Amino acid sequence: MKSSGSARSTRRNAVSPSPAPASAAARARSQTPPREPKGAARANGHANAAAKPNGRTREDKDRPLFEDIRYLGRLLGDVVREQEGDAVFEVVETIRQTAVKFRREDDNAAAQTLEKMLRKLTPEQTVSVVRAFSYFSHLANIAEDRHHNRRRRIHALAGSAPQAGTVAYALAKLKEAGGASSKAIRQFFDDALIVPVLTAHPTEVQRKSILDAQHDIARLLAERDQPLTARERAHNEALLRARVTTLWQTRMLRDARLTVADEIENALSYYRATFLDELPALYADIEEALAEHGLPARVPAFFQMGSWIGGDRDGNPNVTAATLDEAINRQAAVIFEHYLEQVHKLGAELSVSNLLVGASDALKALAAASPDQSPHRVDEPYRRALIGVYTRVAASARVRLGEGVVPVRSAGRGAAPVRATPYADAEAFAADLRVLMDSLAEHHGESLAAPRLAPLVRAAEAFGFHLASIDLRQSSDIHEAVIAELFARAGIEPDYAALAERDKLRVLLAALADPRPLRSPYLNYSDLAKSELGVLERARAIRAQFGPRAVRNYIISHTETVSDLVEVLLLQKETGLFDGTLGTPGSHARNDLMVIPLFETIADLRNAPDIMREFFALPGVGDLLAHQDDEQEVMLGYSDSNKDGGFLTSNWELYRAELALVELFRERGIRLRLFHGRGGTVGRGGGPTYQAILSQPPGTVNGQIRLTEQGEVIASKFANPEIGRRNLETVVAATLEATLLPHTNAPKQLAAFEAVMQTLSDAAMAAYRALVYETPGFTDYFFSSTPITEIAELNIGSRPASRKLQDPKNRKIEDLRAIPWGFSWGQCRLLLTGWYGFGSAVAAYLDGATDATERARRVAQLKKMNKTWPFFAHLLSNMDMVLAKTDLAVASRYAQLVADKKLRKHVFERIVAEWHRTSDALAEITGHGERLAANPLLARSIKNRFPYLDPLNHLQVELIKRHRAGDTNARLRRGIHLTINGIAAGLRNTG
Known part of the structure; x- marks a missing residue:
């Protein structure tokens, strides 16, 4: 993260924050994109990228991403210098350069230098360094999200074929495979029920204040892709710099543990930012795709939202009848506010006069029932009807939530006081809105309904008066x-x-x-x-x-x-x-x-x-x-x-x-x-949702699915509205494909695959349990070599991290909650829950062959399973990603936290041996020696993060050592918690 200040001229040859693959230095430098063009050139460069989507190298396509990462890194460097002074900036920059040198050139001397530098940091410097590297990870995430949206727009502008994960792609695939008639697709939507369920499991590390600032940065960064005047660009940069400064001056950690009320409000922020607008927009996208395939456009409200927040009492004594009451009341307040705002705006927009165009009898009746008495709207039946609708929605909110909970506007000059008969339910509200839609359609005003009225009808159908089912x-x-x-x-x-x-x-x-x-x-x-x-x-x-x-x-x-x-x-x-x-x-x-x-x-x-x-x-x-x-x-x-x-x-x-x-x-x-x-990590069922649904066994999706969205996954998927809609559509597309596409594996072949899988599973479970539950001292190893006890102190959620871990003498892995279990392995960069046992399983399976011919046949069978069986392919793909995120060298530092040298050596060497067995087995099956060879963009993203994760991991180990040795310095404890936050952001997952 370079400053653009005076010191920059002395560092022009420093490695930029846009990383390259870990290889020889010369190759790394040759692949590093040039510096960001100044002024409008950057916008023009992005515009040119949009104009030429085809025939370009991956480096060309990703150049805007690297420019954004470099740009945000430079802004962060400026802020660090301005806020903390030159000395702190120099420390941060030197650590960054050394970490990058170690990663890109595999320089062991640089690694030793890095460790020495980190050990010498004062508590104050430590906090600044951790915050700098943590915020860089957050900013890099924003840049990546922006690039995903940019690439999707480029494809759309170029008229490219629909991309996988879209409903248009699913329909085209169904048509190509001959897997579904129009009747079958219509029946699918009639019977479907898809419900993402937001939970408050303790994996969300970021504060809402941080998320809000990041949302603004993402919006401002997106503006820079548009043609801007020099003045507009300067204004944009000033706002960006201000929001990065806000990040730096905002406390990254919570001072107090979250309450259930806090968790409710955090979840509701995603409705305001994304779901309220994007879910109706998704319905419109689906109906447009259906219409393009000659299918009936109108679909039922099959996609709804669910929540556990306020109703999940398992292990959380803080959830009671009172919190359930608070959850539903806050949800209702949010949706009523949305309805009132949209109806008010419709009243301003639908200034249609019946002196110029007709109206249906039903609309006239609705207008006549309105309390509006203004002489200025006598000929405006839509406005009069909407005033009546508004007063009834306001009455509906008041009767359910009480007076003054939801802000209510004046119904307008000449209108009666805001008193009306409340709607019995949301369907009655939607029915009145449909009266307006039908009247507009009958009188050449269908285009007037599309921008706001149609989405509002969809919102009423999907959200009701409760927003989400608890x-x-x-x-x-x-x-x-x-x-x-x-x-x-x-x-x-x-x-x-x-x-x-x-x-x-x-x-x-x-x-x-x-x-x-x-x-x-x-x-x-x-x-x-x-x-x-x-x-x-x-x-x-x-x-x-x-x-x-x-x-x-x-x-x-x-x-x-x-x-x-x-x-x-x-x-x-x-x-x-x-x-x-x-x-x-x-x-x-x-x-x-x-x-x-x-x-x-x-x-x-x-x-x-x-x-x-x-x-x-x-x-x-x-x-x-x-x-x-x-x-x-x-x-x-x-x-x-x-x-x-x-x-x-x-x-x-x-x-x-x-x-x-x-x-x-x-x-x-x-x-x-x-x-x-499903959780956030692969070990907890995480990974790409699209592939996860498609890899379900035959007959198990059948048009209906519910799935949890937990912790930091909610932020990564839904904080950005555009990405949020994409993720919602992915679930629909995958459910549609999994339900209607014919399965390609014949029963006999599938049975053979399943027999092999059973053999692998038996061996993998034996290897896993032998390590975790049967190795003497493993519990002590786990609690010493991971930050599990420090994670328990972090104010992430309202739920305790463990059920029975208050007494260290009676600790057992069985009593540890699965979420902090996975979180801890991620922090120390082993991510053991996403791969351990696979290598032993494959080795046992292949060693069971009687001769070389039989072994070759078994290898061929595993390769065939990977190629033709979605379940197995998805399994290996997720494991490939997890292995790419692991780092044995970093993990070895955490192993040093185990005081018992014999135990440390015994357990860590077993883990390392299994990692190599697993990596080798995966390479033999997939034919790829490099991790994520089939997904170079993700591989580059992960490698790009390592130089900024490494210092955080090394610092975390040093700080944990001091903390456990009895150092009670508050800054030290805060530093540990900041590293937990930063590493989670860098890996883009926690629990």
């Missing part, structure tokens, strides 16, 4: 404790928890068949029972207030038995969310909240089909399913299964569970909807 989630052991208390207090069963599974089901079904409640208003209950029942009672009130879509799912963590599901049915009965009596002929029992099992561990995934089979066979459950339109959702957990069995086995057991569930549901005539609990 899922409730709690652990099965909590449910059991509450049920046990209810039975004991009612004198029915003194020790429910001690019963065998069969006996638990007996007493549960008997209670559900009895119309009488277990609870008595004359008895006292524990705080736990009152809290859990209070959440369900509040959910019932919310459904009455905001509609059934506001809260409609109840997720049961740690589902291990059928009784885990039935317990939640009984809790619903006790809180007015269950009608009828279960199993009674003619009762037609129904539950308001779908009970959704979450299968998380390897054992739970293997038991999932049997649990669901037994659940479906219970008396009366058929009635419940009929009320749900014979649909049932099942959630699959990626994080715990990975921590339990390792990367390969987790993915394979998820695949097997999905196939078995599909078969079971098909037999029972029930539609399966899978809810994928």
Whole structure:
């Protein structure tokens, strides 16, 4: 990050912040793009890039990206010099140059120099250096996001074929493959349900203030791609410099742990920035693509939003009925504000006079019902109708949220006071808006509806009055404790928890068949029972207030038995969310909240089909399913299964569970909807969403899917509106392809692939568990060699990092939450959760060959699996990315934190050996010796980050050493936490 100040002239030959591949210095220099042209030349250069999308080298295409990175780095350098002085700037710049030299020239002497320099830093210098390198990573991320948008626009301007991940591409692919008729595509959209679910899992490292500043920088950077006058360009740079200064002067870390209220507000910021505008725009894009293929354009509101924030109580005692109430009220306030703003703007825009053009009878009736009495709008039926709509929306907000919660404008001069009949629901609001749309369409005004009215109708259909459906989630052991208390207090069963599974089901079904409640208003209950029942009672009130879509799912963590599901049915009965009596002929029992099992561990995934089979066979459950339109959702957990069995086995057991569930549901005539609990890292099910959906087993997508969006992934996907819409469309396109495209592998070949995969999985799990759970001292190694304890101190989320780690003497990997487990391995650059065990598995499989011919056949089979089986190819692609992010040299520094030298040597050498086995196996299967050879842009991006990550990692190790040695300096602790933030930004993932 160079300053453009006086010292720059002495550093003209310094390596620029736009990095090149790690190779010989001469080659690196030859591939480094030239400096940014001054003035309008830069804009013209970008414009020229847009004009010539084809026949250009990758370096030419990426030149604007490198220019942006260099430009932002120079601004940051200027700010560091201005804010901290020349001495700090010189330290930062020297460290940067040394780190780049080490990376690009593989200079070991530079590495030693770097370590010495970092050890000599004062606490004050350390904080400045960490902040500088952290912010450079953030700015590089902004530049990369901008370049993705730029490249997409270039393709659009050039009239290129649709890109993968778009609905247009999916439709073209379906047409080419002959995989779907117009009727099938229409049916897909009629039946589809796609729901991204935002969660508040503790992986979001950035503060909202930082995100807001970055959003402004991204917007200003995008402006520089447009032709600007010299004055406009200078003004733009001044604003950019001001926002970078804002970043520098803003505290990067939170002083206090996030509350649930903070998490609610953070999530809502993405609705304001992206979802409220981009989701309706996505619908318009989809309908345009359908129209281009001669298909019916209008599609139902199949794409909706979900949330766990305010309703996810698993392991988080801070989530209560009060936070659920706050979540829905804040969500409703945001959507009502949006509706009121858009209706107000429509009133200004639709100045259509019935003296000049006609209007439908329905619109005239709507206008006549308006309280507007202004003589100036007598001939403007649309404006009059919209004033009536506005007053009803305002009344709808007031009756649900109270007076003054949502700002309301005056209805206009001459209008009656803002009092009107509230809408019963959002559909009634949308129906009035459709009256306007239909009237415009009938009277040559269809173009007037497209900019604002049509998107507003879509918003009303997708968001309702609740914005996002809030899922409730709690652990099965909590449910059991509450049920046990209810039975004991009612004198029915003194020790429910001690019963065998069969006996638990007996007493549960008997209670559900009895119309009488277990609870008595004359008895006292524990705080736990009152809290859990209070959440369900509040959910019932919310459904009455905001509609059934506001809260409609109840997720049961740690589902291990059928009784885990039935317990939640009984809790619903006790809180007015269950009608009828279960199993009674003619009762037609129904539950308001779908009970959704979450299968998380390897054992739970293997038991999932049997649990669901037994659940479906219970008396009366058929009635419940009929009320749900014979649909049932099942959630699959990626994080715990990975921590339990390792990367390969987790993915394979998820695949097997999905196939078995599909078969079971098909037999029972029930539609399966899978809810994928994916995290940010590959070890937690992360990675490209498009490929992840396409790699699902045959028959498992079927037009419906829910998936979690967690932590920093929300920021990376949805902070930028344009990228946000692209990510939303990717989910639709992948779901469309996965549902309707024919699968290419014949059953016999697929069976052979699956047999090999089972062999690999068994060996991989054995290798993983041998390291993590069977190696004496591994727990001590993990807690010493990673910043797990320091991560627990970081104020990331409202949820504790671990369930049972307060006493160091009783620490166990089993008790550690999967998210900080993955976060910690990422910080020390091993990312073990995304690859460990694969190398041993492939080696065992190949070593099982009886001779060289058989070995060659097995290698050929693995290559064929990679080439033709999307599941296996996606697995290897994700692992390739993870291996590219690992760094054994950096990881070795963290291993030095382990005091027991024998333990350190034993464990680290095993990890290193497995890394090499895995890397070699991947190279043999893919034919690529270099990591990410098939994705050079991502490879370059990752390599570009290493010189700026390395100092942060080295500093983190030094600071942790001092901290654990007893240094209580507040700046030291702050420095550790800043390095955690910076490394997470550099890797673009945390948990």
